[in-house]
């Protein structure tokens with residue numbers, strides 16, 4: 391492209407796996423856009439680019455298709471050489487980025503004194519997978535759990551704690567007791583204005599630094615955190631930071647002052663508001679940043695949080711993983727921040743997701759109509775998986791069955807979430823997610839154990855010095871798929887969509903099955919045997935690494 395149109399901006403010319411393998415292995419489609427920019431005929435431009443292009447050492451064929459796509463067919467020798475290189479260098483198809491960025495990922499972020507519910511599961515699982523992928527690509531990742539640990543609910547909770555607390559129930563199940571207190575006071579406040587006043591008074595005392603209320607608040611926070619921690623431990627998730635809303639509390643007055651002095655916010659009916667009069671979508675949606683009673687809110691806190699992340703961590707990119715109902719909130723926060731820090735170049739992204747639905751197509755609830763709690767969901771995933779393992783492999787010792795069930799149950803749950811386009815709602819279906827067939831975690835985990843079963847005693851063969859001799863079409867298809875692993879991770883990171891990695895792994899497992907059905911491995915003559923064993927090993931490494939990037943463990947046996 392540079393040779394044909396020297397002034398063209400070629401950064402957007404990406405070569406990506408071709409969606410239709412019969413047209414080629416890779417495809418570039420950006421020339422059409424560039425042709426439009428430079429007022430050229432796209433088809434002619436593509437032909438000129440192909441004429442100026444020398445990729446003969448890589449491709450056996452480069453063709454122009456349609457209005458100006460360029461399709462590339464990889465040559466067998468280049469494919470062989472690339473795989474050989476990976477094999478010799480210890481096996482990775484992922485190259486670290488040449489331009490590492492600092493990426494802050496805000497995910498999970500549950501609320502104190504409330505149980506984590508399924509809405510938090512998507513955030514937790516998606517955020518963790520994204521963090522793993524960005525890290526693997528060589529970016530500097532900072533994960534931050536923005537816990538909801540400050541706010542008006544604490545007025546009610548403190549009234550409940552002071553008047554209705556059952557210490558014994560608190561010992562038994564702290565979150566359930568806190569929830570009970572909240573509901574009882576909330577209910578009473580609806581009927582009785584004096585309860586409402588009490589709650590408000592306790593909140594004011596807490597915010598004013600009252601020692602007794604602060605110590606009650608701290609206990610609620612610690613009890614909730616230990617519940618969150620046990621969920622994270624089960625899911626294998628850790629955070630670099632847990633800076634909840636309360637961390638920013640003493641910065642809020644300063645933020646409000648700055649925004650008002652800069653003329654970004656204005657008084658409106660005693661409240662402080664930011665208008666976006668010239669904004670194409672937010673012009674009729676002003677953001678409230680201080681209520682008329684003087685209290686700052688979720689938006690104010692997020693502005694302080696954003697400033698902290700940009701200043702303290704030098705974030706280049708900040709991802710907020712929450713459900714789609716918070717879209718307006720983040721549009722407003724980003725727009726206000728843009729006015730407030732116009733020079734800041736950090737990329738701000740609301741990575742939103744849809745809802746999990748029950749079989750009836752309505753938001754997922756328990757049979758009693760209550761919100762499903764995350765811990766209960768994890769327990770059920772494990773127990774259903776245990777029943778399946780026991781049915782298939784009842785002769786395994788119980789400890790091993792439990793261990794397999796843990797990996798399979800939690801893996802299935804995570805994968806069901808990750809394999810869907812995050813922006814669409816999906817129907818929660820135990821049988822489907824635990825099935826050994828189809829695009830599921832158990833299918834992929836099983837594929838891993840099958841590849842492994844080919845190796846003697848399940849041990850990875852030493853293939854460092856093996857020579858690859860790929861020839862059968864199924865071998866070539868499998869090899870080409872392996873080669874795309876790194877590119878797929880880049881696509882996941884570019885669009886924050888782990889489902890691309892899921893589809894890739896599912897296709898890879900399919901390619902492997904086709905290869906294994908067509909090409910004998912252990913019974914093949916020595917040259918092919920060695921080459922195919924190496925191919926099996928590379929497949930096994932990529933499948934495992936891919937699942938690991940999704941936060942999914944692979945049991946030794948299933």
Ligand code: ARG
Nearest residue numbers: 496499500501536537538712
């Ligand atoms: N605690 C919030 C909730 O449960 C999510 C917080 C998301 N992060 C943020 N910076 N606002 O909905």
